[in-house]
Amino acid sequence: MNLGACSSSFSSKKMHRQIFLVSLLLIGPAFADLLQNSDFESPPSNLPKNSTTPFQQLNENSTIPGWSFEGTILYVTTTQTIALPGNGHALQLGQDGKINQTFNPIADYVDYLLTFTLAPGGQNCSTNANVGVSAPDSHSIFSFKQDYGKEGWETFGLYLGSWEQQEPINLVLESQSTESDANSTCWPLIDKLLLKTIETLVPGDNNLLLNGGFEYGPEFLSNSTEGVLLDPVPTAVxxxxxxxxxxxxxxxxxxxxxxxxEGNAAVEFLSGVSASIQAATTLKDGSTYSLEFTLGDANDSCEGNFVVGAQAGSTAQNFTLQSNGTGSAKKLSLAFKADSTTTLISFVSYATTQTKDGVFCGPIVDNVVLRASQGMKSEIKWEVFIFLLFLVGIL
Structure with a gap:
């Protein structure tokens, strides 16, 4: 036996495996159907036969495929007054209504992002459509906002968490209404849940910002033209x-x-002067950098004079775009010198705009690229190369 050839073959296989694993880390997003009956198209058991009402209350003998429930839960079918984003079915979380499902993570410490749809149970009662979404170590409350889209429902995205693979995760959605009337039709409707996983992101040598193109975010509904609303989150983590x-x-x-x-996704600012996004990155103090980005409109009939402020560390500048709402964009840049090792990059909208239909809208930002001056590029590439070698070593 040629031991040298065998050793060489083994080393080659090991190297190919390490390169493959590193490439997985570079890929980023993945989508897995981790939730059962996530659109509630599989109906609960023991539903009344030949019922003509779109709201059918479940009892203690009912079971929802894939889900457990407590409190008042109603199975809902589409009617002329209730529009749903899925194929015609949803759940209404009534008084003390709660549904939950347990799923198993597909890998250790990947990030889990949830997309779900929220709607009020009737007309003129949007203020009562409040839902709490919980997972281990996380809890968020979402409210139907109205005037943020043309449909009678809204889609939200949120970060659920990151866990070890062997740890069962319990996802809970429950009504958070202050309505005291147990017979109210205004309780929230839940439909169309999508659970997405994203691997660890690592820096590239062409952009010092992670997710500068906004490609890594919650999953989009395939049949929705309204995008995904993202509520305030004080920390990027x-x-x-x-x-x-x-x-x-x-x-x-x-x-x-x-x-x-550019790419598959971008960010549109909706809520005027208070709407902003911010990222932090580590730079070399005293060195010069260039922040490049694209400012535009989403082709959603949003007309107006858009003013967006861009800031990198202590350097700030306002940029203006006159929009006719038909899809326009221009590339802009901001040069700055890093005045600390941790530098904040932010974009803020200074205008509140609505379409002729009364829907809140605003400017979009995309393709944010942070580059070092020419003298820094070789140093940055070496830092990335050393980081990848470290990953190969620990794998």
């Missing part, structure tokens, strides 16, 4: 828009239904 914290409300939009300057 817990943000569904990975690596970016959020102030106010922004809309995560896809290239299938909106104008997106």
């Amino acid at each position: 817990l943000s569904p828009l990975r690596q970016w914290s959020i102030t106010g409300t922004v809309k995560y939009i896809d290239s299938k239904h909106y104008f997106v300057p």
Whole structure:
């Protein structure tokens, strides 16, 4: 036996395995159907036969495939007054209504992002459509906002958490209404849940910002033209828009239904002066950098004079775009010198705009690229190379 050849073959296989594992870390997003009956199309058991009402209350003998429930839960079918994003079925979380499902993580410490749809149970009662979403170590409350889209429902995205593979995760959705009337039709409707996983993001040598193109965020509904609303998140660690914290409300939009300057996704600012996103990155103090980005409109009939402030460390500048709402964009840049090792990059919208239909809208930002001056590029590439060698070593 040629031991040298055998050793060489083994080393080659090991190297190929390490390169493959590193490439998985570079890929980033993945999608897995981890939830059962996530659109509630498989009906509960023991439903009344030949019922003509769109709201059918479940009892103690009912079971929902894939889900457990407590409190008042109603199975809902589409009617002329209730529009649903799925194929015609949803659950209404009534008084003390709670549903939950346990799933198993597919890998250790990947990030889990949830997309779900929220709607009020009737007309003129949007203020009662409040839902709490919980997982281990996380809890968020979402409210139907109204005037953030043309449909009678809204889609939200959130960060659920990151756990070890062997740890069962219990996902809970429950009504958070202050309504005291147990017979009220205004309790929230839940439909169409999508659970997405994202691997660890690592820096590239062409952009010092992670997720500068906003490609890593919650999953989009295939049949929705409204995008995904992202509520305020004070820290990037817990943000569904990975690596970016959020102030106010922004809309995560896809290239299938909106104008997106580059790639598959972008961010649209909705709530005026309080809407902003912010990322932190480590730079070399005293060195010069260039922040490049694209400013535009989403082709959603949003007309107006958009003013967006860009800030990198202590350097700030306002940029203006006159929008006719048909999908326009221009590339802009901001040069600055890093005045600390940790530098904050932020974008804020200074205008509140609505379409002729009364829907809140605003400017979009995409393709944010942070580059070092020419003298720093070789140093940055070596840092990335050393980081990848470290990953190969521990694998």
